[in-house]
Amino acid sequence: xxxxxxxxxxxxxxxxxxxxxxxxxxxxxxxxxxxxxxxxxxxxxxxxxxxxxxxxxxxxxxxxxxxxxxxxxxxxxxxxxxxxxxxxxxxxxxxxxxxxxxxxxxxxxxxxxxxxxxxxxxxxxxxxxxxxxxxxxxxxxxxxxxxxxxxxxxxxxxxxxxxxxxxxxxxxxxxxxxxxxxxxxxxxxxxxxxxxxxxxxxxxxxxxxxxxxxxxxxxxxxxxxxxxxxxxxxxxxxxxxxxxxxxxxxxxxxxxxxxxxxxxxxxxxxxxxxxxxxxxxxxxxxxxxxxxxxxxxxxxxxxxxxxxxxxxxxxxxxxxxxxxxxxxxxxxxxxxxxxxxxxxxxxxxxxxxxxxxxxxxxxxxxxxxxxxxxxxxxxxxxxxxxxxxxxxxxxxxxxxxxxxxxxxxxxxxxxxxxxxxxxxxxxxxxxxxxxxxxxxxxxxxxxxxxxxxxxxxxxxxxxxxxxxxxxxxxxxxxxxxxxxxxxxxxxxxxxxxxxxxxxxxxxxxxxxxxxxxxxxxxxxxxxxxxxxxxxxxxxxxxxxxxxxxxxxxxxxxxxxxxxxxxxxxxxxxxxxxxxxxxxxxxxxxxxxxxxxxxxxxxxxxxxxxxx
Ligand code: F6R
Numbered sequence: 001x002x003x004x005x006x007x008x009x010x011x012x013x014x015x016x017x018x019x020x021x022x023x024x025x026x027x028x029x030x031x032x033x034x035x036x037x038x039x040x041x042x043x044x045x046x047x048x049x050x051x052x053x054x055x056x057x058x059x060x061x062x063x064x065x066x067x068x069x070x071x072x073x074x075x076x077x078x079x080x081x082x083x084x085x086x087x088x089x090x091x092x093x094x095x096x097x098x099x100x101x102x103x104x105x106x107x108x109x110x111x112x113x114x115x116x117x118x119x120x121x122x123x124x125x126x127x128x129x130x131x132x133x134x135x136x137x138x139x140x141x142x143x144x145x146x147x148x149x150x151x152x153x154x155x156x157x158x159x160x161x162x163x164x165x166x167x168x169x170x171x172x173x174x175x176x177x178x179x180x181x182x183x184x185x186x187x188x189x190x191x192x193x194x195x196x197x198x199x200x201x202x203x204x205x206x207x208x209x210x211x212x213x214x215x216x217x218x219x220x221x222x223x224x225x226x227x228x229x230x231x232x233x234x235x236x237x238x239x240x241x242x243x244x245x246x247x248x249x250x251x252x253x254x255x256x257x258x259x260x261x262x263x264x265x266x267x268x269x270x271x272x273x274x275x276x277x278x279x280x281x282x283x284x285x286x287x288x289x290x291x292x293x294x295x296x297x298x299x300x301x302x303x304x305x306x307x308x309x310x311x312x313x314x315x316x317x318x319x320x321x322x323x324x325x326x327x328x329x330x331x332x333x334x335x336x337x338x339x340x341x342x343x344x345x346x347x348x349x350x351x352x353x354x355x356x357x358x359x360x361x362x363x364x365x366x367x368x369x370x371x372x373x374x375x376x377x378x379x380x381x382x383x384x385x386x387x388x389x390x391x392x393x394x395x396x397x398x399x400x401x402x403x404x405x406x407x408x409x410x411x412x413x414x415x416x417x418x419x420x421x422x423x424x425x426x427x428x429x430x431x432x433x434x435x436x437x438x439x440x441x442x443x444x445x446x447x448x449x450x451x452x453x454x455x456x457x458x459x460x461x462x463x464x465x466x467x468x469x470x471x472x473x474x475x476x477x478x479x480x481x482x483x484x485x486x487x488x489x490x491x492x493x494x495x496x497x498x499x500x501x502x503x504x505x506x507x508x509x510x511x512x513x514x515x516x517x518x519x520x521x522x523x524x525x526x527x528x529x530x531x532x533x534x535x536x537x538x539x540x541x542x543x544x545x546x547x548x549x550x551x552x553x554x555x556x557x558x559x560x561x562x563x564x565x566x567x568x569x570x571x572x573x574x575x576x577x578x579x580x581x582x583x584x585x586x587x588x589x590x591x592x593x594x595x596x597x598x599x600x601x602x603x604x605x606x607x608x609x610x611x
Pocket of ligand 1: 308310352361392
């Protein structure tokens with residue numbers, strides 16, 4: 001988590017860094033800070049909470065001429081969200097920002113404390129700055145050795161864990177040192193002006209530079225005006241590999257919606273359509289980025305992900321079995337990586353991630369790679385760590401997702417996974433032409449099913465009032481609607497802070513139904529085309545025990561207290577996609593009524609790059 005930005009050049013470094021941090025605020029907003037080095041003097045500002053506090057605090061600072069600066073927006077890991085723990089962290093003559101976790105910071109800190117270094121924060125990051133100054137001091141590197149650079153190299157050599165870090169030093173006011181291991185870091189260069197800009201993701205760089213370098217793990221070095229020096233861990237100088245930066249900033253704005261989440265819910269119809277573009281033909285599914293031999297020698301699929309992406313993994317497992325008749329298992333990234341799994345090379349290991357940076361998913365992927373498995377990433381961010389690690393990638397085309405609660409990433413992942421299950425059925429020759437055609441037709445209808453109906457949205461707005469109080473929510477569904485129920489419950493708890501759980505509807509009578517009473521709200525998914533009568537009976541069991549029930553279906557149920565009517569569809573997958581939007585809107589409207597910050601819910605961050 002956390003976002004970092006750095007700038008070196010003649011423009012207004014403060015403005016560029018603060019604007020960049022605004023773009024990265026979704027990565028963490030417990031505190032923020034900047035240090036600008038101008039005319040040999042450090043200007044340091046830190047504040048707790050959202051970035052606006054820092055903007056206010058640093059208002060008086062004026063930048064004239066050349067300066068270097070670093071900034072950070074924090075999602076707390078080590079140490080509470082206080083000003084002392086906010087980055088940049090300072091030594092006697094050095095400042096540093098860091099995204100990641102230094103796992104051996106405890107040992108390093110004990111040693112530094114013993115040597116008399118004073119710490120002013122509880123963070124893991126602060127050890128880096130003192131360690132650097134200690135090494136520089138101890139080794140007395142002579143000038144021709146470029147002492148700071150060697151000390152920086154030796155410092156990162158002692159760090160275990162994940163880091164993207166930037167370091168500036170008072171007596172080298174024209175240089176920024178950088179290093180990357182495990183956490184994302186990008187360098188953008190303006191070739192006309194020689195300016196260098198660092199960021200944790202593309203968005204702060206859009207409009208400022210055209211070309212960027214996506215640093216790889218183990219790379220470090222420094223930048224100066226018009227100069228970049230990158231080395232790898234063996235000390236070999238690397239030739240910068242520039243990529244063109246896409247310049248589509250508009251997608252990252254709210255365009256009239258109250259929240260990014262709302263805008264992203266409404267965008268789903270478009271982005272699922274984009275995600276299918278060029279992939280659904282008249283008679284089959286094709287993916288240019290993979291070839292049919294992806295499934296040579298494969299007998300099983302293992303899906304691995306976290307959070308919302310785990311829900312698409314679970315939902316798609318029903319499709320892989322039903323449509324492609326492939327054995328499939330589903331794993332949480334955080335569980336898989338430590339369970340000493342039995343892995344066979346007849347398994348295709350599929351990871352699903354919006355950000356491509358989720359630490360547990362990435363670690364699981366690396367485990368599968370090291371076990372010699374074929375790997376496929378389904379991801380929304382090109383060049384992300386997960387994309388760079390997997391053998392194959394299918395990109396979802398959701399665009400930048402800013403709302404911390406994932407919506408359009410879920411929808412686009414589901415579309416890719418649905419298409420991939422049909423693709424596998426095709427290459428395994430277990431589906432008829434008419435079977436493929438039927439699915440292609442359903443896929444073509446998904447954008448329409450995801451177009452928000454004003455009547456439905458208005459009804460949800462009205463209904464949300466009823467569901468603000470009570471002692472909790474059950475979301476229930478059967479078959480593929482069970483993972484969707486899990487996702488509905490996750491959306492609600494993330495942004496409303498109300499207790500909600502998803503259950504398979506048929507499991508209620510095995511325990512959870514004991515909780516049923518009028519203060520217990522049940523949101524029931526009742527698709528007309530999947531186990532309708534069975535699910536209806538489960539809903540009636542809850543109604544008979546006085547739970548307050550809201551049914552989402554194309555047909556109302558007698559015992560239901562409330563009813564959100566969706567369109568009548570001819571296939572359960574279309575009901576699945578329309579219900580997805582209903583659950584997202586319901587969570588959002590309840591959270592809005594509770595006056596919560598829908599886009600930045602408490603305790604969460606968009607990209608979970610730590611364990
Ligand atoms: C929930 C949410 C999270 C993410 C999870 C995995 O709305 O966004 O649960 O789904 O942190 O993130 P990615 O997909 O980036 O790997």
